Amino acid sequence: MIRLHDPAIAVVVGAGVIGSSIALQLASRGYHVTVVDKAGGAGYGSTSASSAMIRFNYSTLDGVLTAWESSHCWRNWRGYLGLPQDVPVARFHRVGMVFLDVDAAPADRTAALFDAAGVPYERWDATELTRRIPGIDAGRYFPPAPVHSAEFLADAHGEIGALYTPDGGFVDDPRLAAAGLADAAVRAGAVFRYRSRVVALERDEVWRLTLDDGTELAAPIVVNATGPWSGGLNALAGVGDGWTVSVRPLRQEVHHVRPPSGYNPDGGLGPALADMDLGTYSRPEPGGGFLVGGTEPECDPLEWVDDPDTVDGRRTAERFEAQVLRLARRFPALGVPSRPSGIAGVYDVASDWTPVYDRTEAPGFYVAMGTSGNQFKNAPLAGEFLAEIIDATRAGHDHDAEPVRYRGRVSGREIDLGSFSRRRAPNAESSGTVVG
Numbered sequence: 001m002i003r004l005h006d007p008a009i010a011v012v013v014g015a016g017v018i019g020s021s022i023a024l025q026l027a028s029r030g031y032h033v034t035v036v037d038k039a040g041g042a043g044y045g046s047t048s049a050s051s052a053m054i055r056f057n058y059s060t061l062d063g064v065l066t067a068w069e070s071s072h073c074w075r076n077w078r079g080y081l082g083l084p085q086d087v088p089v090a091r092f093h094r095v096g097m098v099f100l101d102v103d104a105a106p107a108d109r110t111a112a113l114f115d116a117a118g119v120p121y122e123r124w125d126a127t128e129l130t131r132r133i134p135g136i137d138a139g140r141y142f143p144p145a146p147v148h149s150a151e152f153l154a155d156a157h158g159e160i161g162a163l164y165t166p167d168g169g170f171v172d173d174p175r176l177a178a179a180g181l182a183d184a185a186v187r188a189g190a191v192f193r194y195r196s197r198v199v200a201l202e203r204d205e206v207w208r209l210t211l212d213d214g215t216e217l218a219a220p221i222v223v224n225a226t227g228p229w230s231g232g233l234n235a236l237a238g239v240g241d242g243w244t245v246s247v248r249p250l251r252q253e254v255h256h257v258r259p260p261s262g263y264n265p266d267g268g269l270g271p272a273l274a275d276m277d278l279g280t281y282s283r284p285e286p287g288g289g290f291l292v293g294g295t296e297p298e299c300d301p302l303e304w305v306d307d308p309d310t311v312d313g314r315r316t317a318e319r320f321e322a323q324v325l326r327l328a329r330r331f332p333a334l335g336v337p338s339r340p341s342g343i344a345g346v347y348d349v350a351s352d353w354t355p356v357y358d359r360t361e362a363p364g365f366y367v368a369m370g371t372s373g374n375q376f377k378n379a380p381l382a383g384e385f386l387a388e389i390i391d392a393t394r395a396g397h398d399h400d401a402e403p404v405r406y407r408g409r410v411s412g413r414e415i416d417l418g419s420f421s422r423r424r425a426p427n428a429e430s431s432g433t434v435v436g
Helices: 017-028 059-076 075-083 108-118 126-132 174-187 226-236 317-330 376-396
Strands: 009-013 034-035 097-102 122-124 161-166 170-172 191-193 199-202 207-211 216-219 219-224 247-257 272-275 281-286 289-294 342-349 356-359 363-367 405-407 414-416
Touching: 009 017, 009 207, 009 216, 009 289, 017 034, 017 174, 017 376, 017 414, 034 174, 034 216, 059 075, 059 108, 059 376, 059 414, 075 174, 097 126, 122 126, 126 363, 174 191, 199 226, 207 219, 207 405, 219 226, 219 376, 226 247, 226 342, 226 363, 247 317, 272 317, 281 317, 289 317, 356 376, 376 405
Parallel strands: 009 034, 009 219, 034 191, 097 272, 219 363
Antiparallel strands: 097 161, 122 161, 199 207, 207 216, 247 289, 247 342, 272 281, 281 289, 356 363, 405 414
């Protein structure tokens, strides 16, 4: 019998790729888990708008290690989830990742972090770049400029190289990836309540959540994994005092075009590309498509929003031109469609563009937020991080004073979970972008 005050009862709010991962890890450790989400299924929110790129380029060793460890889960996704062959799962495409050299993310610094984490990589000069990616313009144009400005049309001022990681790539269906985590969590004992919104949250001896249909849930543990809605749930819980990191919803667009001529060799798929020099990222898609998004260059206004539910989901000509014309500058043979095609979504972005995986000042209330876009790739470890922090704090450990450390199964290196603290010193080395 489950008793109301059982410390192993947990409610996870949010059934995206992060919330579903947390549910799986908690349920696998014997917690009685209920997941609440306002949408009709797992991954229907900001997860479905993710470009689902698997890359390792981060500005801290803890960030690189987290991505590297998580990538090994994606390599054998079905095995990681423990799902039978008749259950469809998302697929990881190991096409490699090319990260063009820019001063905002110095190649020497990144290479040193790769060396420390054990991430294989190659350094390409402009000659090698053009040899490996047919049709690419290896000119250096930084900083990105508005596409209808004279600066955008100016000649290149030098050549550009790249760091290439052969183990990077992308996941072909981010929503299905979240659904797989949710399925595995259910098999481990978790319960998912869809089309349910939390409208009130208060705490006496336990947390009491009121849903929009009048249902009341009670649990000693609540995890906020609501993506762009995380700030609103924090407000209901009354947390945020003394934090150095805040979160805010950001509207994003990703567009679809035909791949540049020769990009996909011999019927395969070419590599993913991060081009902060011009302000885009791109990757191929199965079936012959090509996806392009923006890297939030300073010349483009950021579309911060107050209420994610009011965001217009239609693509705009302005964003389409900004992203696709920049991609066409990098690939002169790219065909530019006459009409926008793609998706618009809302990301949950932290003030220093690094996620928060942490406890809070309110007993039993935990957060996994600031994750949209740049943390899809890290979803497997995000679930493990929260489970480790919850286990430790339940046992009386002071995670604020002595952050929990997670040891990677692949690298053998420790990851300091204090790097994702709500009270951390802001990361001055952050590139300020999600890159898929």
